[in-house]
Amino acid sequence: xxxxxxxxxxxxxxxxxxxxxxxxxxxxxxxxxxxxxxxxxxxxxxxxxxxxxxxxxxxxxxxxxxxxxxxxxxxxxxxxxxxxxxxxxxxxxxxxxxxxxxxxxxxxxxxxxxxxxxxxxxxxxxxxxxxxxxxxxxxxxxxxxxxxxxxxxxxxxxxxxxxxxxxxxxxxxxxxxxxxxxxxxxxxxxxxxxxxxxxxxxxxxxxxxxxxxxxxxxxxxxxxxxxxxxxxxxxxxxxxxxxxxxxxxxxxxxxxxxxxxxxxxxxxxxxxxxxxxxxxxxxxxxxxxxxxxxxxxxxxxxxxxxxxxxxxxxxxxxxxxxxxxxxxxxxxxxxxxxxxxxxxxxxxxxxxxxxxxxxxxxxxxxxxxxxxxxxxxxxxxxxxxxxxxxxxxxxxxxxxxxxxxxxxxxxxxxxxxxxxxxxxx
Amino acid sequence: xxxxxxxxxxxxxxxxxxxxxxxxxxxxxxxxxxxxxxxxxxxxxxxxxxxxxxxxxxxxxxxxxxxxxxxxxxxxxxxxxxxxxxxxxxxxxxxxxxxxxxxxxxxxxxxxxxxxxxxxxxxxxxxxxxxxxxxxxxxxxxxxxxxxxxxxxxxxxxxxxxxxxxxxxxxxxxxxxxxxxxxxxxxxxxxxxxxxxxxxxxxxxxxxxxxxxxxxxxxxxxxxxxxxxxxxxxxxxxxxxxxxxxxxxxxxxxxxxxxxxxxxxxxxxxxxxxxxxxxxxxxxxxxxxxxxxxxxxxxxxxxxxxxxxxxxxxxxxxxxxxxxxxxxxxxxxxxxxxxxxxxxxxxxxxxxxxxxxxxxxxxxxxxxxxxxxxxxxxxxxxxxxxxxxxxxxxxxxxxxxxxxxxxxxxxxxxxxxxxxxxxxx
Numbered sequence: 001x002x003x004x005x006x007x008x009x010x011x012x013x014x015x016x017x018x019x020x021x022x023x024x025x026x027x028x029x030x031x032x033x034x035x036x037x038x039x040x041x042x043x044x045x046x047x048x049x050x051x052x053x054x055x056x057x058x059x060x061x062x063x064x065x066x067x068x069x070x071x072x073x074x075x076x077x078x079x080x081x082x083x084x085x086x087x088x089x090x091x092x093x094x095x096x097x098x099x100x101x102x103x104x105x106x107x108x109x110x111x112x113x114x115x116x117x118x119x120x121x122x123x124x125x126x127x128x129x130x131x132x133x134x135x136x137x138x139x140x141x142x143x144x145x146x147x148x149x150x151x152x153x154x155x156x157x158x159x160x161x162x163x164x165x166x167x168x169x170x171x172x173x174x175x176x177x178x179x180x181x182x183x184x185x186x187x188x189x190x191x192x193x194x195x196x197x198x199x200x201x202x203x204x205x206x207x208x209x210x211x212x213x214x215x216x217x218x219x220x221x222x223x224x225x226x227x228x229x230x231x232x233x234x235x236x237x238x239x240x241x242x243x244x245x246x247x248x249x250x251x252x253x254x255x256x257x258x259x260x261x262x263x264x265x266x267x268x269x270x271x272x273x274x275x276x277x278x279x280x281x282x283x284x285x286x287x288x289x290x291x292x293x294x295x296x297x298x299x300x301x302x303x304x305x306x307x308x309x310x311x312x313x314x315x316x317x318x319x320x321x322x323x324x325x326x327x328x329x330x331x332x333x334x335x336x337x338x339x340x341x342x343x344x345x346x347x348x349x350x351x352x353x354x355x356x357x358x359x360x361x362x363x364x365x366x367x368x369x370x371x372x373x374x375x376x377x378x379x380x381x382x383x384x385x386x387x388x389x390x391x392x393x394x395x396x397x398x399x400x401x402x403x404x405x406x407x408x409x410x411x412x413x414x415x416x417x418x419x420x421x422x423x424x425x
Numbered sequence: 426x427x428x429x430x431x432x433x434x435x436x437x438x439x440x441x442x443x444x445x446x447x448x449x450x451x452x453x454x455x456x457x458x459x460x461x462x463x464x465x466x467x468x469x470x471x472x473x474x475x476x477x478x479x480x481x482x483x484x485x486x487x488x489x490x491x492x493x494x495x496x497x498x499x500x501x502x503x504x505x506x507x508x509x510x511x512x513x514x515x516x517x518x519x520x521x522x523x524x525x526x527x528x529x530x531x532x533x534x535x536x537x538x539x540x541x542x543x544x545x546x547x548x549x550x551x552x553x554x555x556x557x558x559x560x561x562x563x564x565x566x567x568x569x570x571x572x573x574x575x576x577x578x579x580x581x582x583x584x585x586x587x588x589x590x591x592x593x594x595x596x597x598x599x600x601x602x603x604x605x606x607x608x609x610x611x612x613x614x615x616x617x618x619x620x621x622x623x624x625x626x627x628x629x630x631x632x633x634x635x636x637x638x639x640x641x642x643x644x645x646x647x648x649x650x651x652x653x654x655x656x657x658x659x660x661x662x663x664x665x666x667x668x669x670x671x672x673x674x675x676x677x678x679x680x681x682x683x684x685x686x687x688x689x690x691x692x693x694x695x696x697x698x699x700x701x702x703x704x705x706x707x708x709x710x711x712x713x714x715x716x717x718x719x720x721x722x723x724x725x726x727x728x729x730x731x732x733x734x735x736x737x738x739x740x741x742x743x744x745x746x747x748x749x750x751x752x753x754x755x756x757x758x759x760x761x762x763x764x765x766x767x768x769x770x771x772x773x774x775x776x777x778x779x780x781x782x783x784x785x786x787x788x789x790x791x792x793x794x795x796x797x798x799x800x801x802x803x804x805x806x807x808x809x810x811x812x813x814x815x816x817x818x819x820x821x822x823x824x825x826x827x828x829x830x831x832x833x834x835x836x837x838x839x840x841x842x843x844x845x846x847x848x849x850x
Contacts, residue, residue: 060490064466065485221646258456290486
């Protein structure tokens with residue numbers, strides 16, 4: 001797995017980022033755009049690079065969505081640092097290959113759509129590429145899961161959702177599924193034994209059945225399968241045992257989103273707005289992709305601006321306190337995430353680029369010297385929080401490969417190098 | 426036509442508003458909602474009352490949309506008047522029947538989702554019913570056209586779009602259609618001779634072909650017709666002559682939206698944001714329904730909050746100046762709208778509830794003693810500007826009948842009575 005993942009990052013098959021920008025490709029220009037430059041939901045290639053450099057910043061123009069209201073208050077300040085080190089020229093060695101690059105070089109090589117670095121709450125770096133702009137939401141992919149996990153941890157802290165309870169206490173609908181004998185905690189930490197493949201490269205993998213059921217990809221004319229997330233989740237069968245190993249499967253986040261709705265009595269978009277988005281001083285609304293009955297995708301459907309993602313990360317870094325002074329989350333909820341899960345269970349999953357890490361409440365915890373923990377989504381979506389360096393780094397991207405193993409070699413060491421540079425400052 | 430229209434408003438077939446509220450019907454409650462309480466886009470009844478009391482406030486959860494950004498500035502104030510007359514008890518006589526009602530009674534009888542009255546820029550009345558809330562956008566239906574007409578008038582004032590030019594100067598694609606020998610002005614004032622029926626009650630009317638082409642209603646499994654607004658507009662054939670009579674047809678607004686895009690070089694959502702929405706101090710983003718290639722519906726796809734609709738109306742009332750002091754539109758553009766079109770051409774259309782009115786730049790002009798002019802959308806969407814009374818009244822509604830002739834008898838005299846009460850204050 002190691003060599004395959006590393007090989008992918010330098011494979012000659014990867015398209016030239018500079019030659020495949022939105023501008024170079026000319027997507028969706030004109031009224032109407034030329035037929036070969038149109039990006040439509042019913043075109044399966046719309047989810048394939050280089051089209052994704054446009055679509056990832058235009059999701060709501062393709063599918064129905066639910067708004068996550070920012071509330072009525074003024075945005076919290078996100079000031080620029082008066083002086084910032086030259087991060088572009090920070091050098092690092094790529095994981096695996098040892099190739100030496102600058103931070104600036106890594107951004108293009110990783111097909112970055114936007115990146116923002118906060119140091120002590122101030123912007124020290126902010127760049128946009130492709131179709132992304134400061135006010136435009138970009139799809140967060142599985143970074144969505146960390147929002148769902150945070151809300152679940154909050155409800156658990158408040159006693160509304162009991163991690164020790166069986167899932168069926170809240171969702172009797174799942175009695176005859178893989179979740180029939182699982183606990184809420186096992187769902188939160190993804191130690192569920194369920195027959196479900198997350199391999200995006202395999203068109204027969206269940207991740208595509210999931211996406212079709214939720215209307216995230218076209219169902220096709222003769223489709224006769226499940227037509228909502230809830231219907232799909234009720235088809236999942238057990239495979240292996242629970243609580244033995246970390247096994248990253250998007251359906252667990254979707255089950256957790258369902259648990260959070262049932263426990264709170266609120267749609268996910270409303271709960272996220274009330275408990276987090278309206279309290280961190282977000283400057284724009286966020287939104288979720290929804291299925292045909294309006295159910296938000298808790299597995300990967302959240303879209304936010306880069307700046308608001310940074311505000312959320314900064315609140316996490318400050319033990320739950322937003323820049324506007326609001327204590328959004330109790331410190332105990334953030335601590336429970338930062339402290340991480342069981343590295344032994346995580347190790348069994350065999351992530352070559354994440355040695356010694358763990359997974360807790362749908363967050364990835366590095367257990368490194370800086371205590372870094374992250375939210376991660378395919379194609380390069382990231383919240384990277386480095387408490388020791390007092391750094392929050394957020395990135396949206398459109399990497400051609402739907403696996404972070406292909407992106408980590410040029411990003412995780414780059415982030416550490418940036419953190420080191422900020423600590424030296 | 427008169428008696429038929431008046432009869433409809435009191436027909437026993439009209440459902441009881443109180444018994445068919447969103448709360449009474451229980452739409453979309455629960456995770457998932459019970460099957461018979463689900464409102465999905467693929468259910469044709471979703472556009473039929475009483476479901477519309479929910480769907481009109483949840484459009485973006487059903488279809489793809491394009492955002493109209495409010496910009497980064499603080500919202501302009503929309504202060505409550507310190508003292509306001511009791512408008513609920515204002516009495517008026519219904520047009521036609523002479524039935525006497527209070528303003529409050531008229532709101533329920535007209536299936537009002539929300540109504541807000543500004544007097545001298547201050548809120549003297551604001552109520553929400555159904556699924557509408559102050560921060561939630563509601564579909565504006567054909568009020569959308571008045572936004573498109575205003576943008577067109579602005580571009581005309583600036584010389585970017587020439588009303589005297591043939592449509593084909595900008596849109597050569599329409600050479601072989603009804604618009605092949607029409608001018609831009611004829612489109613702006615809807616004096617186009619085109620074979621196209623706007624009769625919503627007739628399932629074979631072209632308004633439904635238009636809606637299907639744009640993805641505003643389901644296309645159905647075996648659909649083989651036009652699949653974008655642009656494709657549909659290129660099918661329209663001439664019927665009768667241009668410039669003879671006002672003929673209200675939504676496709677004219679869609680052609681005007683195309684003209685505005687081609688002349689400005691910008692998508693409608695972007696142009697509306699840059700020229701109006703970001704400058705009136707809107708407190709929420711607005712959005713358009715879009716077709717499969719992201720083309721906004723300029724005929725009826727705009728969604729806004731009621732408060733922001735009021736801000737737009739107040740800017741119009743103040744000769745183009747918003748409450749935040751910005752001169753959003755030149756006074757000449759507003760004057761050209763207020764002064765109206767040709768009442769003789771309007772009279773030929775036979776609107777029984779609108780005697781002496783005219784139509785200009787996609788606005789309806791009363792030519793009454795107060796100089797009132799309005800934006801109107803089916804099912805009761807309204808901006809009603811009464812310059813003499815210094816009043817702006819905005820209303821979103823879900824009246825079961827898709828024709829303002831059924832709603833005017835209980836609303837136009839009510840608005841005049843409210844205006845009179847404010848002038849007496």
